[in-house]
Amino acid sequence: MPQTEQIRAGIIGLGAMGIGMAQTLSRNGFEPAAFDLSETALSRATDAGAAAMPSAADVFGAAQVIVLSLPAAHHVKAVIAEAESAGHLAQGSAPRIVIDTSTSEAEISRALASRLAAAGHGFVDAPVSGGPSGAAAGTLAMMLGGEEAHVARAMPVLEALGQKIIHVGPSGAGNVAKLVNNMLVASHMITTLEALKLAEASGVSAEAALGVINAATGRSAISEIHYPTWVLPRSFDSGFSTGLMRKDVRLALEMAAAKGCAMPLADLVAELWSEGRSGLADDDDFMLMGDPGAARFEGDER
Numbered sequence: 001m002p003q004t005e006q007i008r009a010g011i012i013g014l015g016a017m018g019i020g021m022a023q024t025l026s027r028n029g030f031e032p033a034a035f036d037l038s039e040t041a042l043s044r045a046t047d048a049g050a051a052a053m054p055s056a057a058d059v060f061g062a063a064q065v066i067v068l069s070l071p072a073a074h075h076v077k078a079v080i081a082e083a084e085s086a087g088h089l090a091q092g093s094a095p096r097i098v099i100d101t102s103t104s105e106a107e108i109s110r111a112l113a114s115r116l117a118a119a120g121h122g123f124v125d126a127p128v129s130g131g132p133s134g135a136a137a138g139t140l141a142m143m144l145g146g147e148e149a150h151v152a153r154a155m156p157v158l159e160a161l162g163q164k165i166i167h168v169g170p171s172g173a174g175n176v177a178k179l180v181n182n183m184l185v186a187s188h189m190i191t192t193l194e195a196l197k198l199a200e201a202s203g204v205s206a207e208a209a210l211g212v213i214n215a216a217t218g219r220s221a222i223s224e225i226h227y228p229t230w231v232l233p234r235s236f237d238s239g240f241s242t243g244l245m246r247k248d249v250r251l252a253l254e255m256a257a258a259k260g261c262a263m264p265l266a267d268l269v270a271e272l273w274s275e276g277r278s279g280l281a282d283d284d285d286f287m288l289m290g291d292p293g294a295a296r297f298e299g300d301e302r
Contacts, residue, residue: 009157010063012056012079014041016239017101017128018069020135021161023048025067028138028160033062057086063098064131065157072175072247073104081110084257086300089121094119097122098153101142101161103182103248106172110146113171122150125171126158132239139163143181145174179255182248189289195293196227206292207232222290230287242283242289246273272297 007030011022014036025032026049034050035058036042046052053059060066060083070076080098083089089096098116100109104125113123117285124146134140142162144151151158151167158165168177195218199209206227213223249270256263271277273289278296279287289296 004233007065007156008063010034010053010059010066011045011050011069012036012059012066012131013069013071013075013102014038014045015069015071016132017042017135018067019048020132020137021067021069021101022264023052023136024138025157026050030160032067033059035059055082057082057088059097060173061062061086061232063070063096063134063270064094064100065154066096067157067161068100068102070100070102071244072102073108076100076104077108077112080116088115089119091119093120095120095122097124097150098159099124099126099154101126101128103127103178103244103250103251104175106145106175109175110170110172113146117147120219122147122153124150124154125174127174127183128162129178130162134163135161142166143168143174143177145171145176147170147171154232176255179248183252183266183269184220186245186249186273187265189219189226189286190226190269190272192220192222193290193292193296200292226287227290230285231290231292234291236285236287236291238285240286241282242273242278242280242284245286245289246270246282249273 009025009030010033011018012035014022022032022034022045033053034045035056037055041053041200056079067099068076072104091245109125116123123161124144128142136163140162144167157285168174196206196209198207209222210227212229230236253270273301278289
């Protein structure tokens with residue numbers, strides 16, 4: 001068990017990832033103060049041992065290390081502004097560390113880190129990989145951006161949540177690494193789908209082809225984990241939506257445009273993930289993109 005000492009943790013955002021993190025923090029003795037706009041989600045967290053707070057600002061009032069698991073950067077900004085308005089992030093107040101596990105935007109993370117540092121607080125961008133099961137088990141991969149001192153103060157909480165913790169660099173570096181990773185995931189899903197469709201069209205089953213791919217050089221996490229777990233059993237319930245994948249690819253392309261990086265393959269991947277080309281709605285599980293039995297892209301003009 002991680003050494004909690006006198007740290008009181010907090011968590012804001014109790015969706016598919018946040019509820020698992022709340023359970024993990026409770027199990028590891030952090031007695032997390034928790035908030036979500038959904039009463040149902042908040043009730044699930046309290047059942048797991050968290051203490052329900054009436055507002056996001058109250059979480060900042062109760063905790064020293066606050067974990068954010070929110071959909072987008074503007075939600076993160078709003079929560080920080082609420083805590084500032086309540087005086088919990090004022091200069092001279094007890095120092096707090098914010099761990100933002102959202103897949104956010106590097107420039108926004110850098111601005112928030114600078115603002116909080118000026119008042120004596122820390123901000124660590126810490127996007128995660130591993131899905132709801134990893135959040136509940138405390139086995140997430142976490143990509144960190146932030147000052148060494150802030151990372152060190154946050155480490156007991158990070159070690160409770162994650163199994164692979166990589167401090168990538170200064171503020172925003174974790175966001176960059178996560179977007180690059182998810183851009184690859186989106187690409188691998190499509191390339192693996194095409195490989196398996198070709199195998200089946202040529203008389204080799206998807207299962208047999210995966211056995212070769214995963215023993216050879218074409219393998220990826222998509223072929224090794226996602227296909228056997230969610231696609232071939234046809235459960236399609238990974239807990240990560242198509243809409244979130246589209247958002248991450250869009251953010252990666254916006255980052256590339258800002259840096260002047262040409263991304264012709266990523267541009268095509270974004271187009272193929274669009275609702276018009278994929279036939280998937282935003283709230284569909286993103287594993288549905290990998291269904292080799294679907295007539296995905298059939299009849300497309302390329």
